[in-house]
Amino acid sequence: MAILVDENTKVVVQGITGREATTFTLSMLEYGTPVLAGVTPGKGGQNVYGVPVYNTVKEALAKHPAINTSIVSVPPPLTKDAVMEAVDAGIKFISVFTERVPRIDVCQMIEYAKMHGTRIVGPNSLGMCSPERGKLGAIGGPAEEFKKAYKKGPVAILSRSGGMLTETASLLTINGIGMSTAINIGGDPVIGSTFMELLPLLEEDSETKVVVLFCEPGTSSEERMATWVKEHHFSKPIVAFVTGSFVDNMPGMHFGHAAVIVEGNSGSARGKRAAMREAGIVVVETHDQIAPAVKKALAGVM
Amino acid sequence: MRLKEFESKRILQSMGVSLPKGKLVSTPAEARQAAQEIGAPVVLKVQILATGRGKAGGVKFADTPEQAEQVAGQMIGMQIKGYVVEQLLVEEKLDIAQELYLAATFEEATKGRLMMASDAGGMDINEVAEKDPTRINRVHMDSWIDMHPFQAKELAYGLGLSGKVNSAAQSLFLKLWATFVSFDAILAEINPVVVTKDGRVVAADAHIEIEGDSMFRQKDRLAALGILDRDDNAKPPTEFEVEALKIDKADYRGVAGRVVEFPGSLGLMIGAGGGSLTLFDAILRNGGKPANYCEVGGNPPVSKVYRLCKLILQKPGVKGLAVMTNVFSNSRVDTLARGMIKAMLELGIDPATYPITFRSAGAFEEDAYAILRKYGVKYLGRDVNIEDAAKAAVSMMEGL
Numbered sequence: 001m002a003i004l005v006d007e008n009t010k011v012v013v014q015g016i017t018g019r020e021a022t023t024f025t026l027s028m029l030e031y032g033t034p035v036l037a038g039v040t041p042g043k044g045g046q047n048v049y050g051v052p053v054y055n056t057v058k059e060a061l062a063k064h065p066a067i068n069t070s071i072v073s074v075p076p077p078l079t080k081d082a083v084m085e086a087v088d089a090g091i092k093f094i095s096v097f098t099e100r101v102p103r104i105d106v107c108q109m110i111e112y113a114k115m116h117g118t119r120i121v122g123p124n125s126l127g128m129c130s131p132e133r134g135k136l137g138a139i140g141g142p143a144e145e146f147k148k149a150y151k152k153g154p155v156a157i158l159s160r161s162g163g164m165l166t167e168t169a170s171l172l173t174i175n176g177i178g179m180s181t182a183i184n185i186g187g188d189p190v191i192g193s194t195f196m197e198l199l200p201l202l203e204e205d206s207e208t209k210v211v212v213l214f215c216e217p218g219t220s221s222e223e224r225m226a227t228w229v230k231e232h233h234f235s236k237p238i239v240a241f242v243t244g245s246f247v248d249n250m251p252g253m254h255f256g257h258a259a260v261i262v263e264g265n266s267g268s269a270r271g272k273r274a275a276m277r278e279a280g281i282v283v284v285e286t287h288d289q290i291a292p293a294v295k296k297a298l299a300g301v302m
Numbered sequence: 303m304r305l306k307e308f309e310s311k312r313i314l315q316s317m318g319v320s321l322p323k324g325k326l327v328s329t330p331a332e333a334r335q336a337a338q339e340i341g342a343p344v345v346l347k348v349q350i351l352a353t354g355r356g357k358a359g360g361v362k363f364a365d366t367p368e369q370a371e372q373v374a375g376q377m378i379g380m381q382i383k384g385y386v387v388e389q390l391l392v393e394e395k396l397d398i399a400q401e402l403y404l405a406a407t408f409e410e411a412t413k414g415r416l417m418m419a420s421d422a423g424g425m426d427i428n429e430v431a432e433k434d435p436t437r438i439n440r441v442h443m444d445s446w447i448d449m450h451p452f453q454a455k456e457l458a459y460g461l462g463l464s465g466k467v468n469s470a471a472q473s474l475f476l477k478l479w480a481t482f483v484s485f486d487a488i489l490a491e492i493n494p495v496v497v498t499k500d501g502r503v504v505a506a507d508a509h510i511e512i513e514g515d516s517m518f519r520q521k522d523r524l525a526a527l528g529i530l531d532r533d534d535n536a537k538p539p540t541e542f543e544v545e546a547l548k549i550d551k552a553d554y555r556g557v558a559g560r561v562v563e564f565p566g567s568l569g570l571m572i573g574a575g576g577g578s579l580t581l582f583d584a585i586l587r588n589g590g591k592p593a594n595y596c597e598v599g600g601n602p603p604v605s606k607v608y609r610l611c612k613l614i615l616q617k618p619g620v621k622g623l624a625v626m627t628n629v630f631s632n633s634r635v636d637t638l639a640r641g642m643i644k645a646m647l648e649l650g651i652d653p654a655t656y657p658i659t660f661r662s663a664g665a666f667e668e669d670a671y672a673i674l675r676k677y678g679v680k681y682l683g684r685d686v687n688i689e690d691a692a693k694a695a696v697s698m699m700e701g702l
Contacts, residue, residue: 020632077518102516103408103488107445110413126631138632141665148684149629161576163599167628170663170684187575189410216576219410244579246586255304255353256491256509258405261418261431261438286587287580288689 002130002181003156003201003208004093004121009134010066011035012057012091014082015074016048020097020138024073024127025049030143033134036064057089071127071136073097079123080105087118095136096122096192106190113192120192121185126162128183139184140166153178154302155294156202158185158195159214160221164243168214168290175291177298180207189218195225199234210297212290213240213281217247220266226279237297238281241290245269303512304534306349308391310508312527314492317481319474320504322496324393333374336392337367343395346373350385351534353509356425358382363395384537396506401494402461403427403438404475406482415443417479419457423494449479463497470503471495485523486516542617546596549609556602556633558610566591567621568699569614571607571642574599577628577688584692585624590699593620601633607641615649621702622657624695629684630664638662639670643677654678657698661691 011028015021016038026049028035035051037060044055054060061067070086072079072094079101086094087109094113101123113120121128127137131152139162140146149170155177159165162184169182183198185191195213202208215222222242229238248268265271273283284293305313308326315321325336326349337344348360355361360382364370370392380387401423409416420438422430430437439460441453454475458468474495482490489511496506512520517531524531533539533547540563550559557574568585570592572578578597585592594614598607614620625642627633639660646653654677662670663684674681682691 023632076515100515102486102519103513104415104445104483104486104516107408107414111445141631145630145665159576161574161579162631163574163628164576164580166631166664167577167580167688170629171687174685174687190408190413214576216579221410224411243576243583245583247579255351255511256405256489257353257403257427257431257493258407258418258489258491260428261405262407262409262416264432286584286689288687 005130021073024138083109099124125186151178154209156208157182215242217244222272223275226275230279239293310510322393330371330375334371337370348387349389352383397499400497405491556600558606560597562595569620571625573627588696590696608644611645624659626661634666635670636666659695
């Protein structure tokens with residue numbers, strides 16, 4: 001089964017003529033992921049590695065009605081509008097690659113998508129994949145590199161870091177463990193799909209037996225996810241790793257008081273570990289320990 | 303971008319918010335003159351980018367212009383929270399009847415914005431938030447719709463304000479919200495809002511943080527108010543960090559920066575983002591003594607990697623180099639190898655004998671490994687995990 005990306009995924013890339021989009025489009029095509037169309041205003045009629053480019057998303061959909069997924073890789077000032085254009089055209093799943101999008105723009109595009117029943121992953125997401133089904137975005141790099149790191153199997157990985165998603169996949173692959181779906185949820189404070197919002201999909205996914213989370217300091221997303229896991233009795237084993245412990249000991253600087261009032265004491269690597277352990281999540285201390293912990297969890301459920 | 307008090311107040315003033323009479327000064331003589339113009343007694347406040355200056359001795363009062371001059375003489379040049387004080391804001395001393403707390407900010411949990419108000423304004427608002435959260439009223443705003451007047455009204459009555467003060471407060475709430483929205487702030491906080499004994503409602507202190515990612519549409523407006531784009535730092539940057547920042551800024555492609563100086567002897571070129579954090583943790587955990595933190599990723603050009611590597615190798619006390627990254631997605635391994643070798647050759651360092659731990663994998667890894675072999679550098683690939691790579695770097699430094 002896998003989640004979000006599967007054999008039915010048909011993609012439009014918004015901003016396809018940009019430097020990075022061109023590169024990841026090629027890697028997707030080489031991996032066999034159908035990119036049916038691209039959109040760049042003013043460049044309609046051109047093509048990128050044989051993928052036809054249109055001026056608008058609606059035009060692309062009119063020619064390729066099978067499209068059900070968009071990757072947005074346009075400059076930050078244009079990202080909100082590009083996402084809304086895709087939502088408005090009826091696309092129900094959007095992966096936002098662009099980083100440095102203003103926070104209010106992110107909130108507005110998420111709210112707009114929610115009103116129309118569209119799921120967003122990102123912004124600032126390198127992409128995601130379901131091995132042997134397809135990949136979206138730059139995750140794992142060129143197809144031949146991608147194939148070295150990602151193999152099909154029973155483990156879902158959700159990661160706040162793009163680079164460490166591939167490192168984590170590679171670690172599992174070297175240890176003979178494959179993946180159902182691997183997602184870089186994006187590194188920004190406000191994102192379309194948090195850990196907590198993706199876990200229900202993984203609960204329903206029969207292919208996923210164990211979940212691995214790569215966590216980072218900052219925000220309360222791990223803490224809130226841990227509470228959710230406990231309250232909703234999430235049934236699959238979760239193995240989590242929190243990076244950035246040294247940040248806890250850095251001379252941080254609070255600016256104003258609002259952040260402390262809004263977020264309380266959440267955000268530290270130490271606090272995140274404690275909250276997740278309290279919820280029954282297996283938290284490993286070093287990244288390499290993810291592999292044995294996953295093996296042990298798999299032995300318990302398979 | 304975090305703003306100093308006087309900068310935040312310039313913005314608030316441009317939005318019509320009432321402020322205490324005040325003047326920015328940088329010498330004791332100017333402080334005396336300011337006190338004369340404003341009318342003593344006055345308060346003198348250091349202008350630094352840190353919260354909590356009051357408790358650190360950065361706020362003092364003066365009853366006469368002469369005293370203002372003398373106090374300013376003590377304050378200018380003093381060090382508070384790592385910052386050398388260069389400027390003071392001299393303001394009228396307010397006759398305080400009540401202090402309120404007011405802030406507009408984002409909330410990651412609700413993916414939206416909110417306004418917070420409390421009748422417990424002042425330096426201890428965090429304690430209030432912890433012990434009695436109900437004393438802080440929170441109004442969540444729609445991401446698409448601005449604050450409605452009725453929301454300001456509800457907040458004002460919620461704080462127990464009445465009469466003229468209530469109306470002035472409502473107007474202030476709407477103006478603060480408008481400031482937050484129109485300047486793309488991620489924080490606009492007035493603490494305290496002072497209600498004076500003669501019924502004025504003024505912003506006595508303010509913290510505004512403009513979102514760096516919105517600078518493309520705010521730069522000109524801020525410049526018109528004399529506020530120039532700059533970087534935030536938890537402490538004033540060291541010379542080494544300033545040099546590294548220049549390297550990263552000189553070329554927009556990719557990242558070879560975010561350098562933080564540490565006192566150790568192991569120079570680090572690590573990446574990308576999450577990978578840097580994980581590697582740095584692993585090096586510390588295994589007893590390593592890093593000379594710096596940094597992030598290299600997002601497919602930087604060789605020239606950028608080379609310049610950063612050269613800077614790190616030249617740092618006094620650096621005796622070994624670890625070039626380590628996670629398995630790359632969108633950067634090239636050969637870029638790292640080329641940049642590193644170029645820096646070493648230029649500095650007259652023999653790559654074959656200098657202590658190096660190189661661990662990276664991904665696109666163009668074969669090219670990278672070929673270059674390293676050519677120069678006699680041993681390397682580690684994806685089959686050596688991050689923890690073991692960090693251990694190798696730490697043990698390489700033993701006895702050096």
